[in-house]
Amino acid sequence: MNFVKELKVFITVVKLSQIERIRWMTPVNFVCFSILSPVFWLAITTTIYSVMAGGPISPQTMINFFIVAFLADSFFRSILWGSAVHLYNEQVAGTLEILYVSPVNLYTWMIAKSFSGAIDALTSIAISLPLAYFAFGFTFGAINGLTAILSISLTLVSLYSIGFAFAGIGLIIKQPWAFSNTIQPYVFLLSCIYYPITILPSWLQNVSRALPTYYGYKLARDALLYGKGITDVSGDLLYLTLLTLICVFIGLLSFKYLDRLIRKHGFLSTF
Amino acid sequence: MNLMKEFRTIQAAFVIGMKQRFRYPTWFLHVFLGPFVYTTTTILTYESMMSPSSVQSFSQLSGGITDVAGFVILGSGIAQFWLFMLWGTGYFIENQRSAGTLEVLFLTPTNKVVLLLGVALEDFAYSSITISIMVTLCSLAFGMNLNVVDPTGLLLVFVLTVIALYAVGIFFTSFFVLTRSANLLANFLQAPIEYLSGMDFPLNAIPKMFLFFSALIPVTFGIDAFRKMSLAGASLTMVWLDVLGLTLHIIIFSVLGIWGLKFAEKQSLKKGDMSFY
Amino acid sequence: MEFSVQTFNLTRVFETKKKGSGFLGSIKRKKEKIVAADDINLSIGKGELFGLVGPNGAGKTTTIKMLCTLLLPTSGTASVDGHDIIEERNKIREKINVVLGGERALYWRLTARENLWAFSRFYNIPGNVANARIKEVLELVELADRADDRVERYSKGMKQRLHIARALLNDPEVLFLDEPTLGLDPDGARKVRKYIKTLVEEKQVTVLLTTHYMYEAEEMCDRVAIINKGKIIALDTPRELKKLVRKTAVLELNVKGIPDQSIQVLKRIPGVKNVVSKGIPESELSQLRLQTDGKGKVVAEVIESLVRHRVKVLSFQTVEPTLEDVFIKLVGTDVE
Numbered sequence: 078m079n080f081v082k083e084l085k086v087f088i089t090v091v092k093l094s095q096i097e098r099i100r101w102m103t104p105v106n107f108v109c110f111s112i113l114s115p116v117f118w119l120a121i122t123t124t125i126y127s128v129m130a131g132g133p134i135s136p137q138t139m140i141n142f143f144i145v146a147f148l149a150d151s152f153f154r155s156i157l158w159g160s161a162v163h164l165y166n167e168q169v170a171g172t173l174e175i176l177y178v179s180p181v182n183l184y185t186w187m188i189a190k191s192f193s194g195a196i197d198a199l200t201s202i203a204i205s206l207p208l209a210y211f212a213f214g215f216t217f218g219a220i221n222g223l224t225a226i227l228s229i230s231l232t233l234v235s236l237y238s239i240g241f242a243f244a245g246i247g248l249i250i251k252q253p254w255a256f257s258n259t260i261q262p263y264v265f266l267l268s269c270i271y272y273p274i275t276i277l278p279s280w281l282q283n284v285s286r287a288l289p290t291y292y293g294y295k296l297a298r299d300a301l302l303y304g305k306g307i308t309d310v311s312g313d314l315l316y317l318t319l320l321t322l323i324c325v326f327i328g329l330l331s332f333k334y335l336d337r338l339i340r341k342h343g344f345l346s347t348f
Numbered sequence: 349m350n351l352m353k354e355f356r357t358i359q360a361a362f363v364i365g366m367k368q369r370f371r372y373p374t375w376f377l378h379v380f381l382g383p384f385v386y387t388t389t390t391i392l393t394y395e396s397m398m399s400p401s402s403v404q405s406f407s408q409l410s411g412g413i414t415d416v417a418g419f420v421i422l423g424s425g426i427a428q429f430w431l432f433m434l435w436g437t438g439y440f441i442e443n444q445r446s447a448g449t450l451e452v453l454f455l456t457p458t459n460k461v462v463l464l465l466g467v468a469l470e471d472f473a474y475s476s477i478t479i480s481i482m483v484t485l486c487s488l489a490f491g492m493n494l495n496v497v498d499p500t501g502l503l504l505v506f507v508l509t510v511i512a513l514y515a516v517g518i519f520f521t522s523f524f525v526l527t528r529s530a531n532l533l534a535n536f537l538q539a540p541i542e543y544l545s546g547m548d549f550p551l552n553a554i555p556k557m558f559l560f561f562s563a564l565i566p567v568t569f570g571i572d573a574f575r576k577m578s579l580a581g582a583s584l585t586m587v588w589l590d591v592l593g594l595t596l597h598i599i600i601f602s603v604l605g606i607w608g609l610k611f612a613e614k615q616s617l618k619k620g621d622m623s624f625y
Numbered sequence: 626m627e628f629s630v631q632t633f634n635l636t637r638v639f640e641t642k643k644k645g646s647g648f649l650g651s652i653k654r655k656k657e658k659i660v661a662a663d664d665i666n667l668s669i670g671k672g673e674l675f676g677l678v679g680p681n682g683a684g685k686t687t688t689i690k691m692l693c694t695l696l697l698p699t700s701g702t703a704s705v706d707g708h709d710i711i712e713e714r715n716k717i718r719e720k721i722n723v724v725l726g727g728e729r730a731l732y733w734r735l736t737a738r739e740n741l742w743a744f745s746r747f748y749n750i751p752g753n754v755a756n757a758r759i760k761e762v763l764e765l766v767e768l769a770d771r772a773d774d775r776v777e778r779y780s781k782g783m784k785q786r787l788h789i790a791r792a793l794l795n796d797p798e799v800l801f802l803d804e805p806t807l808g809l810d811p812d813g814a815r816k817v818r819k820y821i822k823t824l825v826e827e828k829q830v831t832v833l834l835t836t837h838y839m840y841e842a843e844e845m846c847d848r849v850a851i852i853n854k855g856k857i858i859a860l861d862t863p864r865e866l867k868k869l870v871r872k873t874a875v876l877e878l879n880v881k882g883i884p885d886q887s888i889q890v891l892k893r894i895p896g897v898k899n900v901v902s903k904g905i906p907e908s909e910l911s912q913l914r915l916q917t918d919g920k921g922k923v924v925a926e927v928i929e930s931l932v933r934h935r936v937k938v939l940s941f942q943t944v945e946p947t948l949e950d951v952f953i954k955l956v957g958t959d960v961e
Contacts, residue, residue, distance in 0.1 A: 109536045117539035121548055125393050128406050128553045132399035139397060169446075259377040262385035271389060272396035353749040360746030364732060364739070371734045371775075448729020451695055452791070456747035457718040463747075620639065620687075620696040 083185045090189035091196070098197060115205045116212060119147065122271060123213050137214055139272075144215045145301050146270040146294040149229065151201045153236055153290055155194030157264070158257045160240025161247040163190045168248060183336070184329075187244055191237055219304025227307065228296030228317065235289035235321040238328030245335025268294055289324060292317040357458045361466025362473070365436075369474055379474075383482035387424040390548055391417050391490055410550035413579045417490035420548065422578055424486075425479045426571045427547040429513055432478075434534050436471035437464065437517030441612075442530035451622045460613060461606055464521060468514040494578055501584030502577045508594040509570025515601035516566055522608030526615060541565055546572065566597035629799050629831035630669040630692060634701035637662040637687050637855075661687040663855035664701070669848075672829040674821070676846035678836055678952070684855040685835035689801045692833065693723045706798055719748075722797040724788045724805050733777040737768055737787050740776060741794060748795040755794075762790040765820060782813035789820060800824065802834045806841060818845055839949040849948065853956050863948055870946040870954050873898065874919030876927065877944050881937040882909045890930055891915065896923035899953050910939075916950055 102111075122143050126136040164187070167173040176186070209215035243257075265271070267281065268290040274282050285291045292313055299305040299313075307314065369375060394406075394416050407414045444450040453463075486492070496502055524530035542548065544561050545568040554562070562568045573590035576582035584591065616622050639659045662684040669675045677685050690696040692703055694714040702709065708716045732740050738759060745755035763769040766786040776784065785805065792800060802821065806814035822845060824830045836842055842849045843863045850860040859866055883902065891900050891913075899916040917923045924941075931938055 106532065109532070114536060114539050117543045121539065121543050122393065124543070124549045124553050125390070126397060128409055128549045129394060129397035129402040131405040132397055132402035134397055136397070259374065259382045262382055262389060266385050266389045266392070271393040276392050276396050350749070356746040356749055360743045364735060364743045367739060368732065368734045447732070449732060451725060452723070452730045452744075453747070455693060455695065455718055455721075455723055456744065457715045457749070458747050614697075617695065617697040620637075620690065622695060 083182055086181055086185050087189040087192070090186055091193045094190060094193035095196065098193070111201060111204050112208070115201065116208055119144065119205070119209060119213055122147075140213055141215055141218070141302060142273075142298060143271055144209050144213065145217075145298045146268075148202050148205060148209075149232075149294055149297040150270060151198040151205070152195055152229065152233065153293055155198045156191045156233060156236040156240055157243065157290075158261065159191055159194040160187060160237075161243040161257045163187060164244045165247045173248075184241065184332070187241060188237055191240055195233070218302040221300045221304045221306050224305060224307055224310060224314075225297060225300035228293065228300060228310070228314065231314070231317050231321050232289050232293030232296075235317075235324035236293075238321075238324040238326075239289075241328040242331035242335070245332045245339065248339050249335060264288070264290055267291065270294055286316075287320070289317060289320045292320070354459060354462045357462045358466035358469060361463055362470040365467060365470035366474065379478045380481055383424070383428050383478050384485040387421060387482055387486050388489065390424060391420045391486070394420060406550070409552045411552075411576060411580060413550075413575065415491075415493045415579050417486070418492035418494070418579050419550075419575060421483055421486045421490070421492055422575050423547045423571055425483055426509065426567055426574060427542060427545075428479050428482065429472075429475050429510065430541065430545075430547075430567050431538065432471055432475040433468075433513050433517040434520065434537065436474075437468045437514060438520035438524060439530055439534055440464065440467045441521050441525050445622065454613070454616075454622060460609055461518070464518050464609065468517055471517070472510060472514065495581040496578055497581045498577060498583040501587075502574070504584065505570065505573045505577060505587065505591065505594070508591065508598065509567065509574065512566035512570060512594050512597045512601065515598050515605055518605030519601045519608055522605065522612040525612040526608070528621075541567070544568065563593065566594060566601065569593035569597070627671045628668050629671045629673070630667065630675075630703070630705050630833060632665050632667045632688075632692070632701065632703040635662060635665040635667075635688070635691060635698050635703050636660070636700045637684075637691060637696065638699040660855045662691065662698075665852075665855075665857055667850060667857070667860070669831060669833060671831055672825060673847050674825045674832045674834065674845055676834050676836060676842035676849040677852055678839060678842045678849055678948070679852035680837060680956070683852045685837075685852060686803055687855075688852070689723070689803050689833065689835055693721055693801045694718060695723075719795070720797060721799045721801065722792040722795060723801040723803070724785075724792045725803050731776045731784060731787060731791075734775060736773045736775055737763065737779075737790070738772040740787065741791060744791050745794050750795060758794055758796075762793045765793070766790045767816070782809050785809055785813070785817065789817065793824070796828075797830060799831045799833070802832060804836055805834065806836070806838065814841075821845065839947060839952060843948040851952055851955060858955050859951065866948060866951045867946055870916065870950045872919065873916045873946050873950060873954070874923075875944045875946050875950055876913075876915040876917060876924065876941060878913040878915070878927075878931075878941040879939040880911050880913060880931060881939060883911050883913070883931070883936045884934070887931065887934040887936055888913075890934065891927060894923065894926050894930060896920050897927065899957065901953055914950075914953075916946075916953060 123136075123140045126139040126143070130136050164173060167176055176183075206215075247257075267277075267285045267288055269277070269285060274285055274291070274295075277285060296310055296313055296317065299310050398416070403414055403416065406416060406419075410419060413419050441450065444453055454460075483492075520534075524533060527533065543554070544558060545551075545565045546554070546562070547567075551559070551562060551568065551572065569590040573582075573587040573594070576587055576590075577584070637660075639661055641657050641659060642655065665684075665688055667675075677688060679685050687696065691698050692705055692710060694710055694717055697711060702711070704710065705717045706720050708720075710717060732743065735743070741759045741762065742755065745759060750758060760769070763772050766789055768783060768786055768790065771779070771783065776787065779787065785808070789805065792802075800821075805821070806817050809817065818841065821832060821834065825832055834842070834846065846863065848860065848862050849866060850857050851866075852858065859869070888900055888902050891897055896918045897915055898918065901914045903912045903914075905911065915927060917927075924943075928938060928941070
């Protein structure tokens with residue numbers, strides 16, 4: 078593998094994606110999607126917590142609980158859901174075959190696309206954070222930066238890998254949006270963005286604990302609300318590492334197989 | 349008006365819409381499990397805060413409803429109708445444009461409003477299937493304590509809500525075409541409408557200054573009336589304000605929708621942008 | 626004579642915004658008007674096969690779109706089968722059909738039969754009639770054995786044939802074909818031309834066909850209009866149009882390794898009216914087509930010039946002038 082070449086491809090794809098994004102980001106789009114949309118999505122869930130005030134858990138505790146996951150979700154969503162549609166979007170634009178024919182490493186291309194999405198997520202978080210503070214009273218608790226960086230990085234790697242599989246599936250089923258929209262509720266349900274895992278029946282809790290996203294959100298909370306150090310969360314971190322390795326293996330293998338299937342059945346140009 | 353001709357148009361729009369939806373095996377996941385899982389997540393969000401005092405707090409805001417799961421299930425059901433309408437009927441012309449079939453469709457001597465009615469009917473049929481499955485599964489999982497004293501009135505409210513939704517859908521079709529920002533608007537509108545219409549929580553929980561905007565959304569009245577008549581034992585006369593709101597919306601959006609569609613077609617013919625995507 | 630299509634000073638102007646130069650130019654865009662169709666006057670008789678030929682961007686598709694009611698003219702009027710294109714759109718749509726071609730304009734997830742069924746309903750064709758008609762058109766375009774395959778599996782040629790099948794469903798009185806053989810292989814193109822001729826001969830359908838293949842227009846059309854930059858520059862039967870180049874002798878040469886300056890030199894030889902060069906991709910070979918005044922000395926001077934420039938002449942022949950030569954004479958450049 079020629080790393081310099083891959084780096085050049087990576088930088089080029091990120092650059093192009095950002096140019097496209099900047100051209101799309103008119104003032105109206107910025108206000109709608111970067112400010113108003115996050116406010117409303119936050120408002121929906123925080124209102125649910127507020128409506129159920131008076132119980133042993135204060136709404137503000139749950140609001141903080143949720144918002145940390147919401148911010149982390151900005152990263153995770155761009156990678157996981159973005160992966161399913163990147164190749165499909167090329168297909169619809171008619172550029173997928175050209176991409177396949179070029180000597181570009183598709184894995185590098187997909188990682189670069191998802192990385193560009195992650196940059197957008199950072200922008201989104203930068204705007205959502207003050208909104209969350211002023212509109213919904215969100216505050217971080219004790220913060221442990223190292224735990225946060227490590228857990229989010231591991232989750233990102235696992236999601237990048239699963240994203241490869243999603244990309245292939247998206248091309249085969251020709252409805253990646255439907256696929257994303259169908260999988261998304263399960264991820265929300267099982268990753269416990271809105272509620273602690275104890276709410277789920279025990280058999281479902283076991284399923285949650287097999288998802289990297291569950292650990293992504295949980296460890297983000299541990300790091301940013303409760304200030305837990307690496308030793309405090311070593312068990313979860315170890316398990317997340319193991320999951321990440323499995324995801325890398327599955328992701329690479331699946332895309333290889335799906336890629337072959339796509340070219341065998343001529344799915345590259347049909348959408 | 350040639351009724352047979354209009355029937356054929358509606359039939360064709362209905363059948364090709366359905367065939368395309370069920371053509372690939374992934375429909376199973378989408379129809380049977382997606383909405384159920386989405387609603388379950390909302391119910392569990394409520395359950396994370398559940399206690400007798402929190403239910404009391406909820407009841408005060410919801411007009412006496414204590415069945416939280418039922419409240420969410422019904423709101424979610426109407427929300428799903430809204431979403432399917434937005435991305436189905438509302439997005440129809442943009443879908444045709446991106447598929448490249450808009451020009452050949454407009455070349456046919458069909459009445460475009462009737463064509464959209466066919467699309468709306470297909471949308472409604474598909475939504476009904478998925479939402480019925482969702483309501484059944486959620487009711488079995490979480491229970492729903494129905495308290496219906498006026499079933500005929502409830503049916504009327506449901507019919508009015510659906511008609512209002514699809515009148516908005518036809519309006520959105522032309523609105524999206526005229527603004528050439530279908531994807532952007534459809535994506536953006538989801539969150540504000542979900543918030544302002546009280547799909548997931550009692551409307552009394554939102555700041556009073558937003559209620560004016562809530563009143564501009566037809567589904568707000570539908571959800572409110574439907575919940576009261578299903579869970580709180582309200583009769584039709586008790587939700588007369590909601591019924592009035594729905595009726596007004598039907599009239600306004602139908603007129604705007606039909607006029608908007610004719611105007612949008614004329615603009616497209618003027619600009620020649622039917623094939624641009 | 627009864628006219629199926631008539632246009633009166635039909636004009637279409639598009640407004641675009643062009644990015645200017647410099648910093649201010651990049652923010653403020655200049656409005657630019659593009660006259661795509663300029664005072665088009667046509668009268669097409671019933672049962673006539675009429676060709677509209679011209680290079681890319683000449684205004685062919687714009688003209689067809691106006692006539693089939695997909696585009697409003699900026700000025701002027703037109704009628705199709707006696708109905709005004711602006712005020713009586715739906716009446717026109719019942720009687721016409723259009724092949725716009727391309728990979729799209731079909732429902733990919735549906736089969737050919739399902740696509741045709743849908744459009745038969747949109748054209749208000751009763752069920753039993755529609756079934757017979759679908760069978761008939763599928764056989765005509767030789768897709769009957771693939772009728773139940775999804776369109777996403779079709780080749781380009783098959784999709785084009787399905788477009789034609791769709792266009793024939795409602796038994797149109799006027800058929801608009803926008804470059805119907807574009808992108809087809811020779812056999813596919815031949816079949817399409819055959820269908821079109823059959824329609825005109827057997828069913829007296831009026832056909833307005835646009836193409837930039839001159840030989841196609843020459844072979845098929847009763848009359849041809851040559852359009853360039855939105856204007857009709859000639860209109861007559863192919864035979865009469867070729868009289869414009871009657872005194873022209875056409876030399877066709879296959880050469881190797883010809884630089885651009887040699888072509889400019891050839892143009893300056895007395896007696897040479899026009900030179901068109903078509904390069905063969907991935908090779909040094911080119912085909913030259915020279916319009917000359919037919920005098921004997923010209924051929925010798927051309928060959929001498931080429932040899933002097935060390936261009937290898939592989940073959941040459943004198944050919945009869947074609948419609949393409951008419952076009953080159955009128956427009957001064959190759960049709961492509």
